[in-house]
Amino acid sequence: MARNCLVVNLDRCIGCYSCEVACKMENDVAMGERWNKVLQIEPAGTFPDVHTYWLPVHCQQCENAPCVHVCPTGASYRDEETGKVLVDKSKCIGCRYCMMACPYGVRSWNKEQEVVEKCTMCSHLTSAGEKPACVKNCCGTARFCGDLDDPDSDVSRELAKCPAESIHHLPDVGNAPLSAYILSPKFGKWAGEDVHQTTSKYMTTEGSVD
Numbered sequence: 001m002a003r004n005c006l007v008v009n010l011d012r013c014i015g016c017y018s019c020e021v022a023c024k025m026e027n028d029v030a031m032g033e034r035w036n037k038v039l040q041i042e043p044a045g046t047f048p049d050v051h052t053y054w055l056p057v058h059c060q061q062c063e064n065a066p067c068v069h070v071c072p073t074g075a076s077y078r079d080e081e082t083g084k085v086l087v088d089k090s091k092c093i094g095c096r097y098c099m100m101a102c103p104y105g106v107r108s109w110n111k112e113q114e115v116v117e118k119c120t121m122c123s124h125l126t127s128a129g130e131k132p133a134c135v136k137n138c139c140g141t142a143r144f145c146g147d148l149d150d151p152d153s154d155v156s157r158e159l160a161k162c163p164a165e166s167i168h169h170l171p172d173v174g175n176a177p178l179s180a181y182i183l184s185p186k187f188g189k190w191a192g193e194d195v196h197q198t199t200s201k202y203m204t205t206e207g208s209v210d
Contacts, residue, residue, distance in 0.1 A: 001078075001083045002081075003061075003178055004083050004084050004145070004146065004148075005155060006061075006134075006135075006143060006145055006155070007146075007154075007179065007180045007181070007182065008181050009143075009144070009182040010142070010181055010182060010188070011142075011183065013038075013053065013140055014140050017038050018137050018139055019137065019138055022133040022134050026125075027120070027133070034108065035108060035118055037056070037106075038054050041054070044191075045189075059106050060106070060177035060178060061085055061177070061178040061179055062176055062178065063175070063177075065175060066098075066102065067085065067099075067101050067102050068098075069101070070097040071097060072097065075088050075093070076098045084121055087117060089113065089115045092115040092116055094116070103173050126145065144158045148178060162184075166183060167180055167181075168182075168183055168190045
């Protein structure tokens with residue numbers, strides 16, 4: 001089974017929010033909801049050695065996805081062909097167990113349809129050979145999509161360029177997130193476990209783009 005995911009090179013991310021906007025426009029994401037949200041990791045350090053960076057947060061395509069495990073109807077599932085964690089809205093009963101189970105708060109509630117939604121990695125585009133909207137519209141070319149098991153995929157090639165100390169993941173609480181972030185020490189210090197607190201705090205609040 002493929003291990004498709006997104007990789008974001010934070011060394012290149014300028015916090016322009018174009019990925020947020022592109023995602024909402026392409027997928028008609030409901031007002032006030034986000035499948036992808038750019039967070040600013042607050043400035044850290046002591047002047048003049050101060051650093052900050054922007055952290056786009058989306059479905060991490062967990063190998064041991066808790067959202068899939070807790071779904072009582074099979075609405076949250078892993079696609080056998082692509083390996084992607086997706087939602088079948090026709091099976092969703094709106095219990096929102098998956099939203100509670102997600103460690104990163106990256107699932108959204110569609111009030112009008114009364115179903116749960118999330119990043120699909122723009123499966124309707126990738127199935128046609130295109131890139132996800134957030135990847136296509138990233139003006140810093142900071143986002144990559146592909147199969148980690150394919151050494152020639154965009155994600156594998158980008159990760160291969162970087163030393164191990166520059167490759168990071170959101171905190172693993174037994175879910176084994178696949179999506180990765182690249183942040184070189186010269187550009188900033190990865191917030192480590194603090195990232196979990198930041199995502200939990202801000203993924204449930206209103207952001208900059210509606």
